[in-house]
Amino acid sequence: MKAESYGPKWFTTELIILLAALLFLSPFYFVLANSFKSFAELLTDTSGLPKSLNWHNYERAWEVLKFPRALRNSLLITVFSDLCMIVVSSMAAYRLLRRPTKANRILFSLFIAAMVVPFQAVMIPLVKVGNWLHFLNSLPGIVLCYTGLGVSFAIFLYHGFMKSIPLEIEEAAVMDGCTPYGIFWRIVFPLLKPMTITVVVLQSLWMWNDFLLPLLILQKPELQTIQLATNSLFGQFMKQWDLALAALVMGIVPILVFFLILQRHIIQGITAGAVKG
Structure with a gap:
């Protein structure tokens, strides 16, 4: 087939895509540009570039929010x-x-159904159960909550990806005397690397930016995440936008670098998971 030459149609399409990209990137510009401004300059000139790169906001946010502690949490x-x-x-x-029994098919359907249940529908029962089990105000407690809330989506991704792994590889391992756990951890799991990276990136973006669950579970100041620490700058009578914007930039940088490093594996994992074996 003859390739279509570059013309007005392609130029218009690229221009629309470029404008849409600039539109979606505009919030990052406002956050980054205003993080270097003083509070007075921020109120008088929100859209303009800062007159000078003032790092005072970052220093104050680092100290006021106890940012290293929030970052560690x-x-x-x-x-x-x-x-x-x-x-x-x-x-x-x-x-x-690998064990497509009727019970397993029903269980998989329940995991898929759990993906469409909004968090707001389960947050009150979750807090009550967490209180009964003494999971509130503890990092292991919120880790358990995140694991339970995210496991359905991860199972869905892994399940689709494993269909592309030939069953003959596992049968050969059985003939060599490999145990079921050995087959999974020594043969199957290494083949899941693209999907594992995809799960890690997608779930990390969700957990790193989440605000509601830490707000419900972690109420002690020493257990605050970056999102909760930043929220402490907004009170009923005072909103410290200069420090908050600097804190947002410091909170965005680690997860943004992590995403940029591993983003190519996301497409590889998702496209491979869409192929049935």
């Missing part, structure tokens, strides 16, 4: 939730796929 919650989610969901998806 966010990292601990995200990392351990990802680890628990990967172990539980990968093993569950493998069992549900």
Whole structure:
């Protein structure tokens, strides 16, 4: 087939896409530009560039919010939730796929159905159960909550990806005397690397930016995440936008760098998971 030459149609399409990209990137510009302004300059000239790169806002936000502590809490919650989610969901998806019994099919359908239940519908029962089990105001408690809330989506992704893994590989391992756990951890799980990275990136973006669940579970100041610490700058009579914007930039940078490093694996994992074996 002859390739279509570049003309007004392609130019118009690219121009529309470029304008849409600039529109979606505009909030990042406002956050970054205003984070270097004083409070007075921020109120008088919101859309303009800062007159000078003033790092005073970042220094004050670092001290006022005790940012290293909030960063540590966010990292601990995200990392351990990802680890628990990967172990539980990968093993569950493998069992549900390789043992297609009626009970497993029903269980998989329940996991899929759980994905459409909004968090607002379960947050009050979740807090009550957490209170009964003494999970409130503890990092292990919120890790368990994130694992339970995110495992359905992770199982769905792993289940689709595993369909592209040939069953003959596992049958050959059985002939060599490999145990079921050995087959999974030594043969199947290494093949799940693209989907594992996809799950880690998608779930990390969700947990890192989440505000409602930490607000409900973590009420002690020493357990605050970056989002909760930033929210403390907004009171009934005072809103410290200069410090809040600087804190937002510091909170965005780690997860943005993490996403940019691993983003190519997301497309690879999702497209491979869409192919049935």
